[in-house]
Amino acid sequence: MRVRHVVLLGSMLLAALSLHVVSQITVLCTTTIVGDVAREIAGDDASVTVLMPVGADPHAFQASPRDAIAVEGADLVFLSGAGLEGSLAPLLQAARGRVVDLSSELALRQNPLPGEGGFDPHVWFDPRNVAAWSETIARVLAEADPDHASMYRVRADAYQKEIGELDLWIHDRVATIPEEARRLVTDHEAFGYFADLYGIEEIGTILPGYSTLSEPSARELAALEDAIRAAGVPCIFVGTTIPSDLAEQVAADTGTRIVFLYTGSLSEPDGAAATYLDLMRFDVEQIVRGLTASP
Numbered sequence: 001m002r003v004r005h006v007v008l009l010g011s012m013l014l015a016a017l018s019l020h021v022v023s024q025i026t027v028l029c030t031t032t033i034v035g036d037v038a039r040e041i042a043g044d045d046a047s048v049t050v051l052m053p054v055g056a057d058p059h060a061f062q063a064s065p066r067d068a069i070a071v072e073g074a075d076l077v078f079l080s081g082a083g084l085e086g087s088l089a090p091l092l093q094a095a096r097g098r099v100v101d102l103s104s105e106l107a108l109r110q111n112p113l114p115g116e117g118g119f120d121p122h123v124w125f126d127p128r129n130v131a132a133w134s135e136t137i138a139r140v141l142a143e144a145d146p147d148h149a150s151m152y153r154v155r156a157d158a159y160q161k162e163i164g165e166l167d168l169w170i171h172d173r174v175a176t177i178p179e180e181a182r183r184l185v186t187d188h189e190a191f192g193y194f195a196d197l198y199g200i201e202e203i204g205t206i207l208p209g210y211s212t213l214s215e216p217s218a219r220e221l222a223a224l225e226d227a228i229r230a231a232g233v234p235c236i237f238v239g240t241t242i243p244s245d246l247a248e249q250v251a252a253d254t255g256t257r258i259v260f261l262y263t264g265s266l267s268e269p270d271g272a273a274a275t276y277l278d279l280m281r282f283d284v285e286q287i288v289r290g291l292t293a294s295p
Helices: 002-023 032-042 065-073 086-093 127-144 146-174 192-198 218-231 245-254 276-292
Strands: 026-029 047-050 076-079 098-101 183-186 201-205 235-239 257-261
Touching: 026 032, 026 065, 032 047, 032 076, 032 127, 032 146, 032 276, 065 086, 076 086, 076 127, 098 127, 127 146, 146 192, 146 276, 183 218, 183 276, 192 201, 201 218, 218 245, 235 245, 235 276, 245 257, 257 276
Parallel strands: 026 047, 026 076, 076 098, 183 201, 183 235, 235 257
Antiparallel strands: none
């Protein structure tokens, strides 16, 4: 009898543990950057997965049938928002769980060109926006999982402190760049929030607009090359997820060099940008070194 009771008790414990695992809320994030922030807040209390693989360009990502199943089955879906994941709109409409646009309450930059619509979706290049993301994530997780609300709050507070420290560090690093050298040329308009916050002038971009799917005209490229020569910028910053053929052409024409940054995706876990905080530190160091070197 005693053995039978022990077996029965063991079965009950296993069932309880299985129930706990099944009841854990599931969170799906669109990009690796969003996924990293969500994991910081969720800890071990929620299951967080990411839709886009490392190295994917969020502007050009095309979902698979397996991705559709993942979206449909998640309790919560966190997206970067502001139009970044426009190609996923049909998929997100089919989600059964709550879909949260993390940028819906942010002050977004809008295209200044007359007749050109759209908002700048690269909000994570202002760390204060990512702090706001973490606040939203903590609130939504607590609403979906009240039992762990206090832990989500603790983690969000700790993460926001790290972001505040990152922001101060970036200000200090940018201050080492001579004012006349604080000029950026990038592959597309991804660094507007960064430039606005840290006092850097954007000279121009290889691809016009906020998306990597746009194409420049010959006239636009010629104008950019003239601007690069006039400003005397030493390098062109290109994202790791974006083809660099045009950038290499412009660099060759203007005598500048290409410096690679992480923009829309983290690196592999053993890479230089394994987390959002690492990505920002890596990019800032690349920018500082790039702009303080001679052409």
